[in-house]
Amino acid sequence: MKLLEYEAKEIFEKYGIPVPHKIAVIKTLKDVELCMMHHGTAPLAPQVSEAMPTTGTGPWVVKAQVLAGGRGKAGGIKIAATEAELADFCKNMLGMEIATHQTHGQALKVKEVLVENATNIAREIYISVVLDRSKATPMLIACSQGGMSIEEFAKEKPELIVKMPVDIDAGLKDFQARQLAFALNIPGSVFPEFTKIARNLAKIFIESDASLVEINPLALTKEGGIIAIDAKIVIDDNAVFRQKLLASKPDHESSEIEKEAKEIGINYIGLDGNIGCMVNGAGLAMATLDTVKLAGGNAANFLDVGGGANVEQITKAFQIILKDKRVKAILVNIFGGIMKCDNIAQGIVEATGKIGLKTPLIVRLEGTRVKEGKEILKNSGLKIEQADSLWEAAQKAVRSSK
C-alpha cells in the first residue's frame, strides 16, 4: 500500500521529521477559491479538506499528489510567486494527467494537490530505509547528493552511496547515525537534527511495517535548516491488519475493478491486452500471461482465483474479467490439485450458465480427475473450447481474440 506525499508527511511530522509548512490539500476547484479567500487571514473553512491556516507570504510550491516519481519533469510540481499564480497552478493541476518514467506508459489523473511554503534549498541529500531481501534486514541507504532516483545513483555514482543495516529491535543506533552524518558531510549546525531524522526514519519503517520510507530530497536550506522536501512511504500489505490507522487511508493505487476483486478475495490486476485470464495460483497466473504473449497475444489481466476455486468464486471471477470491455476471449488455466478437476469443471459450467457467457471460452484443466472434468465440459452443451496443454490453450485464445 502506497501513501501519497502529504499522507507520508503527516507521519513524518508525528515522528519529528521537519517538513515544509502545509497550506492546504486541494481536492476540488471550490477548495482553490476557499483557500485563496482565507489565505493569510482566519483559519480556513472546514470544507477545505486537510487545510490549515496560513502565515507569511509566498513563494509556494504546488505539488500533484500522484504515486509516481518524476512528477516535476511532467509538470506536476510548480513554484508560485503570487497568489494569482498559486490559484492558476492549483486549478490547472487538478484533473491533469501525469505520465512519467515510473507510470509505464499510463497516465495518472491528479485528484489532489498539495500546497506548501517553498524552501530555499542549498543542498540536497538522498535518504531512505528499504527492505534488503537477501540480508533479511531493513537497510538505510543514503547519498550525499539528492534529487535523482536512487536507481540512477546506483548506476552512475555507486561510490557515493552509503548503506547501513538497521536492527529490527534496536533501530538505527546512535553511532550508526553519527557515522552516516560524517559520511554524508553533514555540517555541524544541523548534525544533531540530521542524526535524529535518520533514526526516526528507521523508527517509522519498523513501527509502520513499511517496505520503503524515503526522503528525496532531504534539503539543507539557505537559512541553515534541514527539511524533508518529499516523502514516500510504502506499507507492507501483509501487515495492514495491525496498522489500523494506515489501513483506514484510501487505496490510491488500485483501479475500481481491482478494489472490487479484492473485496471478494480475488487477486486481480488489470493489464492492456484483450485476453481475460483466470488461473489458480500466482506463479501459474504469471506464467499463463507469459505464455499468451509467447503465442502472439496480450492478456487483459492477472487473476489468481485462489486455491479453493468453487462455483461462487469462479462466477465472481468471470464477472470481474468481463467488466473490462476490451476482453475478446477468456482463457481458464487451472491445475486441479487438492481441488479436483471435475469439481472445477462443474463450477465453470454452472458459472457460465449463470452469467450467460457470450465471450469465447478456452479451458485448460490438468491434474486430479482431469478426464472426468473434461467430460463434464464436453457434455455441457456450452461452447467451451478445451486444450490439453497451456501452449495449446494460449494459441486457441489468441486465435479467438483476433
Added chain:
Amino acid sequence: MAILLNKNSKIIVQGFTGGQGTFHSQQCIEYGSKIAGGVTPGKGGTVHMGLPVFNTMAEAVKKTGADAALIFVPPPYAADSIMEAASAGVKHVICITEGIPVLDMVRVKKFLKGLESGADGAAGEGRKVYLVGPNCPGVITPEECKAGIMPGYIHKKGSVGIVSRSGTLTYEAVWQLTKEGLGQSTVVGIGGDPVQGMNFTEALSLFEKDPETRAVVMIGEIGGNAEEEAARFVKENMKKPVFSFVAGKTAPPGRRMGHAGAIVEGGSGAHSSKIEALKKAGITVIENLSELGKTVSEKLKEKIYT
C-alpha cells in the same frame, strides 16, 4: 536419501485442529507421512484424528521425538510459531501460512541466525534449523513423506530435484516431469515472500550433495535477486545440470503479482536480468512453460547416451 524429509521424518503439525490443519494433515497421513500429533494452545491433552494434541511445541517434541514441524497457523501468530518450533529442537520447519508481515519474518530470521551462530545472547545453541517457507506448498519426498498442501499423486519417486518460489506452477512442472517418466528426489516449495527461510542457493547446495538427485529444476519468478544469486552459486559450485523457468516476463513493473515477493521495484527483480544471469551460469533456461518436461527429459537422455 533425498533432501530434508524422508520416510523416517516425524512431523508435528502446528495449528493442527483448525480447518486447514485438519484437512491437510489428513491428506499427509493418507500419503504415508508420519504425523506424530499436533499443537493447539489450550487443547493440550485432547485427541484429534486419533493423534495427541499438545499445548506447546516443547512438550510435543519431548513426548514424540518429532524432528519436523508443519505450520498452518494464521498470519498474525505464524512467525511466533516458527520460533516456537525452532526453539523446541526440530530440525526442519515448514511454514505454509500465507500473509505473514515481512518484518515478522525479519525477526524470525534474526532469531534463527542467533540459534545457529550461538552468538545472539542466551538463544545461541549452535543449532541449524532449516526453515522452508512461509507462503509455500511445502516439501515432498515422493513415496516417502509429504509435508505440505501439494497433491501427492502427481509426484513420482526419482532423481530430479525441484525448488520453486511458486505453488501451482510447481505442480505444473512436477506433472510434466512425471508424465515424461521423470521422477523427483525431493520437491521444495520455498515460497513467494520477500523474506523467507530457505532460498534457492541453500536448496541447490543440498541437492548437489544428495546422491539420489541427478538434475535440478529451479522455478523462479520476478522480484528480488534470488535467481541471480542462485546463478552465481550454480556457476561456482554445481556439477549437476540445472534447468530453470522464471515466471513474470510480461508482468508490469511496480505491481505486486499475487506473491508479496513478486514485484519489480526500482529496476531490480526484472525478468530479463534473471534470464541473463541464469544463461551465463550455464543453466538451461526454459522459455515456454509447456516445454519444461520435454526439455529436461531430452537433455538428460543426451547426457546419458553421449
